[in-house]
Amino acid sequence: LQVDYAAARWLTLFARLGHGQTAWTGLGRRDHNWTFGAGLNYTFWRNAALTLEYQHSRVRAHGPAVAAPALLLSDRRQNVLSAGLTYRY
Numbered sequence: 001l002q003v004d005y006a007a008a009r010w011l012t013l014f015a016r017l018g019h020g021q022t023a024w025t026g027l028g029r030r031d032h033n034w035t036f037g038a039g040l041n042y043t044f045w046r047n048a049a050l051t052l053e054y055q056h057s058r059v060r061a062h063g064p065a066v067a068a069p070a071l072l073l074s075d076r077r078q079n080v081l082s083a084g085l086t087y088r089y
Contacts, residue, residue, distance in 0.1 A: 012041040016055070029063030051084040
């Protein structure tokens, strides 16, 4: 789900929320991933814009732990700050 708000002709603010689920076949485990973020787009030319965005993700495991070491983490969090340039022709 994403909501955009045009604060001005050259500035757009946005907020984002998402959910994902991974089911481990035969193991009875489900991982739930929640993501939320916010950002802005600054259009400095009619077909070019700068983007600044923050995103937070959290994965929580429900069910038995899996024997593989990489999958033993039951609660993982990640924060990402990104910047980008969009050019449309």
